[in-house]
Amino acid sequence: MIPLSVPHICGNEIDYVTDAIKTGWVSGAGSYITRFEQDIGKYVKTEEAAAMQSGTAAIHIALLLAGVGCGDEVIVPALTFIAAVNPVRYCGAEPVFMDCDSCLNMDVNKLESFLKYECKRTDKDLINKRSGRRIKAVIVVHVFGNMADMEGLKELAENYNLKLIEDATEAFGTYYNAGRYKGMFAGTIGDYGIYSFNGNKIITTGGGGVLTGRDIQKIKTGRYLAAQAKDDPLFYVHNKIGYNYRMTNLQAALGVAQLENIEKFISIKINNYHLYKKELKDTADMELLDGTVKARNNHWFYALFLKNGRQVRKEWIMKLKDWGIECRPLWKTIHTQRMYKNNQTYHIEKADYYLERVINIPCSTCLRADDIRYVSRRLKELASHCHL
Ligand SMILES: Cc1ncc(COP(=O)(O)O)c(C=O)c1O
16 A cells, blocks of 8 residues: 555654653653754744644644634634634634635635725724624644745734734745745744644654744743643642643654654655656646745645546545555535534635545655656556546
C-alpha cells in the first residue's frame, strides 16, 4: 500500500525519546519541552512558542486569548478540517462560514464584502447585522500548506478591529518570499498562529501543537492556561479555569528530533510535487493545484483537481485503493455538518465546486520516485479509460 501521508522517522527520534524516558521526565514538564519551544521559535522567527497537546487545543487557547466568549461570532472557512472550527463552540461562540478561493484558502474578496455590507461598527465592536452578535475574530487556514492571502486578510482584520488567528497546522515551514511579509512564516503574521504535529503533518510529535503570537505576554498566558492555570505549585492555587493541554516531554523529544529534518522534508515535498507535475503534465483535465507564487509553500498535501471529478472521484478513489494507492476526497464542508447546519454562511460556491473535484494523492516524505511514477501511471490509466 502506498499510504497518503505517514511520518518519516529517520533521525535522532529514538535517541531523544529514550533519553527522555531515562530521565524520568515523561509528562508535562521537562527539558525537551523547553528545547522544542525554543527550536520552534527560532525556526519560525518568533519570540514565544507554547507547546500543547494538539493543534486543536492551541486553537482553543488562541480563541480564549483573543477574547472570544459566549455569544460572540468568529468567521471561519467552510472548507477545511473541522478541528479549525469546533474550538469556536468550545468558547460558547458561533462560527460564520466563508467561501474559499482557487487555492482553497479563505476568499478575501468575499470576506471584505461580508464585513462591508453585512456588518456594522459600533464604538468598539463589529456587529453582524443579521444576528446582532459581536464578531470577534477570523480564523484563516493555510490549506495544505499553501499561504493564504495574509496581506489582504491582515489589512481587513486591522480595519475592522478583528483578531486574526492563523491556523497554520498544515503549513509549518511555509513562508513569504516576496511582498509585504517577505521572510515571515505562516503562523507569525496574524495575532495568533497554530501548528499541529499530528502523525500526518510535515513533522510529528505523535500528537501535539504549538501556539505562537505577536504578543509575548499573551503566549505566556496561553502556556499557563494550558498547564491548569496553576498559580502556586505547592499549595495548588488557581485563579483561572485552566486546561490539561500541555505537551509532554516524550512528545517534545520526538519533536526536537523531527525538527532537525524540517528543511530536508520540505525539499522532498517540493521535489515530489514537481515530479508529480511532470508525470501528469500531458493528461487532459487533471492538474495539481498551485499555491500562491509569493511564498515558499511547504507542499504538505498535494491536491489533484479533476475537471469531471464530480462524476468520477468516488470511483477513482476506490479503484486506486484496489491498486494499493491511498487517496482521499476533501472534507465534507463544515456548514453542512449536522452541528453547524443552522449557522450563517456567506455565498459559498467555490468550496462546493472544489469539494466535488479535488482528491489528495500520496505525499509522504518517504515516497520514492518510483512510487510517484506508479501513482501517476495509474491516474493516467484512469483518465484514459473514462472520458473526463
Ligand atoms: C486545518 C486543521 N486545523 C486543525 C487541526 C487540528 O490539529 P490537531 O490534530 O493537532 O489537533 C488540523 C489537523 O489535524 C488541521 O488540518
